[in-house]
Amino acid sequence: MKIRMLQGHNQPPEAAHINVVIDVIRAFTVAHHAFLRGAQGIIPAATVDEALELKRLNPNFILAGEIKGLLIPGFELDNSPARLQEFDLQGKLLIQKTTNGVTAALNALNAEHVLVTGFSNARTTAEIIKDRWLRDEETTINIIASHPSGDDDLACAEYIADLLQRSDCVTPEATIQRIRASEAAKKFYDNGQPEFLEEDLSLCTQEVPSDFVMKVNIRNGMPLIEKVKAGSIHAHVR
Numbered sequence: 558m559k560i561r562m563l564q565g566h567n568q569p570p571e572a573a574h575i576n577v578v579i580d581v582i583r584a585f586t587v588a589h590h591a592f593l594r595g596a597q598g599i600i601p602a603a604t605v606d607e608a609l610e611l612k613r614l615n616p617n618f619i620l621a622g623e624i625k626g627l628l629i630p631g632f633e634l635d636n637s638p639a640r641l642q643e644f645d646l647q648g649k650l651l652i653q654k655t656t657n658g659v660t661a662a663l664n665a666l667n668a669e670h671v672l673v674t675g676f677s678n679a680r681t682t683a684e685i686i687k688d689r690w691l692r693d694e695e696t697t698i699n700i701i702a703s704h705p706s707g708d709d710d711l712a713c714a715e716y717i718a719d720l721l722q723r724s725d726c727v728t729p730e731a732t733i734q735r736i737r738a739s740e741a742a743k744k745f746y747d748n749g750q751p752e753f754l755e756e757d758l759s760l761c762t763q764e765v766p767s768d769f770v771m772k773v774n775i776r777n778g779m780p781l782i783e784k785v786k787a788g789s790i791h792a793h794v795r
């Protein structure tokens with residue numbers, strides 16, 4: 558296995574068998590919790606206009622995301638995993654537009670398998686990659702920390718790389734510490750910015766055991782993030 562560690566959301570990575578796109582604070586923590594709450598799929602949108610147009614055509618879809626961390630006018634959900642807990646998402650399709658995670662995922666579609674995750678599903682994602690897709694030492698994996706400079710996604714990327722390599726050097730505790738100390742985490746401790754909930758940070762640093770990865774598949778020519786269970790991955794390959 559050859560692992561490349563990358564950081565940022567704007568550059569398409571060099572081609573690989575597997576791209577793993579990380580956004581801990583908060584896009585793919587939101588995505589994981591949306592699936593845990595029954596969401597059927599998530600359409601990543603490159604722009605607010607594209608997201609609003611999709612909503613116009615599909616009024617049942619739910620708009621989620623942020624600009625500068627805040628609710629986008631006309632959207633139902635912001636980018637808070639805590640506020641998401643109040644919504645019934647059973648069978649729903651979400652449209653997600655965020656600064657780092659969603660942009661990075663849309664720029665990383667050039668692999669056989671494209672996965673997204675935050676810390677909450679990092680271990681499961683690594684385990685399923687190991688079980689299903691690590692064919693031989695020639696398998697190439699890009700692990701993309703979507704925040705261009707912050708340490709939250711990089712810490713999670715290193716945690717996943719460690720799990721894939723079975724090196725046992727990076728603990729979940731050390732990873733959580735780095736996420737909590739990252740630049741992106743600061744606003745969640747700031748009493749002057751009450752719109753950023755400290756509970757979000759708790760959810761972003763909590764591993765939630767689940768039996769699925771979040772995989773970006775192309776459906777009708779469009780990317781769709783789907784919940785793919787460990788045993789059913791071969792039925793969902795792109």
Ligand SMILES: O=C(O)[C@H](CS(=O)(=O)O)OP(=O)(O)O
Nearest residue numbers: 582583584626655656657658
């Ligand atoms: O809302 C978020 O958590 C971030 C925006 S910011 O960098 O924290 O302002 O977006 P994301 O794409 O989830 O990193």
Ligand SMILES: [Mg+2]
Nearest residue numbers: 580582583657
């Ligand atoms: Mg982020």
